[in-house]
Amino acid sequence: MAETAGRFYEVMFIVRPDVAEEDVDKLIAGFEATITNGGGSLHVPVEKLGRRKLAYTVRKFNDGNYVLLTIDADGKLVAELERRLRVSEPVIKFLTVRMDEEEKRLDKVRALRASRTKRSAQPSAPAPEAAAPVTTEAPALA
Secondary structure (H helix, E strand, C coil): CCCCCCCEEEEEEEECCCCCHHHHHHHHHHHHHHHHHCCCEECCCCEEEEEEEEEEEECCEEEEEEEEEEEECCHHHHHHHHHHHHHCCCEEEEEEEEHHHHHHHHHHHHHHHHHHHHHHHCCCCCCCCCCCCCCCCCCCCC
């Protein structure tokens, strides 16, 4: 049985800054076609995050146009998309994150934090009453 959708991914890629806007749109359309023809689907419209400065120089570029795809696909389709990103000359960097695994991890962390706050919010046992008051005065000598 073929695995259909069910795995949720975010694919972020950076396009060279000297590529024209129309060419970026054509590139995105090609990636969208790869996804839909492979049996996957896009969750939300493609987010073009615009031109941003890179943390470090990549292929002699200091900035690039960021694009985010949110897709529902199987592993084979994601591998094919990554292959196309790798061989696409205008794409200087890309990253794919499996979000359903990330959501599981975040839910686990949230549950752990919630259990810690419940434990710290519970009132502790009352302190035992002091038997006799302690005096610091020295006994009077007669």
